[in-house]
Amino acid sequence: MRLITHNxxxxxIKGVTNGFPLKIESVTxxxxxxxFNPDFLRHMFAxxxxxxxxxxxxxxxxxxxxxxxxxxxxLESDDxxxxxxxxxxxxxxHLEEGALVCPETGRKFPVNKGIPNMLLHEDxx
Amino acid sequence: xxxxxxxxxxxDLEQFSNPKVELEQYPTGPHIASRMLFTAExxxxxxxxxxxxxxxxxxxxxxxxxxxxxxxxxxxxxxxTESLETATLNAEELEVEIDFVQCDITKLQLKGKIVDxxxxxxxxxxxxxxxxxxxLSAAMKVASQAVYSLHKTSTREHIKRAALRDFNAKSAExxxxxxxxxxxxxxxxxxxxxxxxxxxxxxxxxxN
Ligand SMILES: C[S@@+](CC[C@H](N)C(=O)[O-])C[C@H]1O[C@@H](n2cnc3c(N)ncnc32)[C@H](O)[C@@H]1O
Numbered sequence: 096m097r098l099i100t101h102n103x104x105x106x107x108i109k110g111v112t113n114g115f116p117l118k119i120e121s122v123t124x125x126x127x128x129x130x131f132n133p134d135f136l137r138h139m140f141a142x143x144x145x146x147x148x149x150x151x152x153x154x155x156x157x158x159x160x161x162x163x164x165x166x167x168x169x170l171e172s173d174d175x176x177x178x179x180x181x182x183x184x185x186x187x188x189h190l191e192e193g194a195l196v197c198p199e200t201g202r203k204f205p206v207n208k209g210i211p212n213m214l215l216h217e218d219x220x
Numbered sequence: 221x222x223x224x225x226x227x228x229x230x231x232d233l234e235q236f237s238n239p240k241v242e243l244e245q246y247p248t249g250p251h252i253a254s255r256m257l258f259t260a261e262x263x264x265x266x267x268x269x270x271x272x273x274x275x276x277x278x279x280x281x282x283x284x285x286x287x288x289x290x291x292x293x294x295x296x297x298x299x300x301t302e303s304l305e306t307a308t309l310n311a312e313e314l315e316v317e318i319d320f321v322q323c324d325i326t327k328l329q330l331k332g333k334i335v336d337x338x339x340x341x342x343x344x345x346x347x348x349x350x351x352x353x354x355x356l357s358a359a360m361k362v363a364s365q366a367v368y369s370l371h372k373t374s375t376r377e378h379i380k381r382a383a384l385r386d387f388n389a390k391s392a393e394x395x396x397x398x399x400x401x402x403x404x405x406x407x408x409x410x411x412x413x414x415x416x417x418x419x420x421x422x423x424x425x426x427x428n
Pocket of ligand 1: 243244245246247248275276277278279280281282297298299300303323324325326340341342343344
């Protein structure tokens with residue numbers, strides 16, 4: 096699971112109101128290089144929840160993202176340093192083993208072989 | 221990538237080894253899958269450089285097709301562990317990156333507007349009545365650009381009405397009618413059910 100996927104997931108247990116973002120407990124993280132696509136990243140930047148991304152990256156051992164969401168000028172600048180970091184965090188870090196934890200209830204959703212299991216128990220729906 | 225080449229690659233994928241009847245597990249054949257994704261890209265530009273989600277991805281045929289057509293990110297969702305394991309192996313075999321999530325797609329609310337396009341071959345709802353509609357409803361909530369889906373031709377009017385009236389579709393269009401070879405996987409399949417007519421749909425959600 097990559098952080099772009101994590102950015103959409105929340106805890107859907109019945110009654111939970113603050114199920115986003117899920118905290119990440121990482122046991123194994125792997126990095127795989129993929130092609131850099133600046134236009135795609137600019138487009139994504141407008142859509143992602145910044146805080147969820149920064150916290151997620153940090154819990155996977157990547158500390159390079161700025162705490163506060165940078166402003167648009169940085170995205171358009173010729174210096175691609177920021178976009179490279181965004182690229183790495185969103186698309187190249189994979190959580191292989193670990194868990195996603197609901198911020199409200201502490202319920203853990205295990206991640207095995209890269210696949211988070213978001214299935215709810217009967218008494219949670 | 222050429223259509224023939226795409227179809228060839230999809231034809232080599234591993235499919236359900238123990239199909240579960242209650243989940244309506246039958247694969248989208250390489251002929252249909254390749255044409256579905258090829259049309260989505262070549263006629264509408266909905267795949268390359270996009271975020272593509274595959275609902276009920278099974279062994280990942282549609283996900284793989286999206287990745288092979290250079291989607292920027294592909295995410296496959298399915299309820300079944302075994303299928304997702306096969307899908308992971310298929311992705312490795314093709315050397316494409318696909319994220320997989322195990323979930324009940326009818327219960328999971330995905331946040332935000334990150335997904336551009338949903339592609340899916342949902343259960344037709346023959347085992348669990350209404351499953352096709354639940355998938356469509358979920359897909360329309362998530363896609364910001366388009367939803368491509370297969371539904372039985374016999375449900376065409378019903379689908380169209382529901383999409384426009386209940387699921388926030390701006391347009392709902394049948395792109396083509398296909399013969400779907402549901403292999404004789406299950407004992408209860410009578411001969412006439414082996415080859416059924418399905419529609420390939422394209423839905424465009426209203427911008428909110
Ligand atoms: C008709 S098969 C299509 C498989 C695959 N998309 C393909 O094209 O080969 C339907 C898939 O939906 C999955 N499924 C059924 N109900 C589901 C649910 N509630 N949530 C998520 N996946 C589900 C099944 O496990 C199965 O893999």
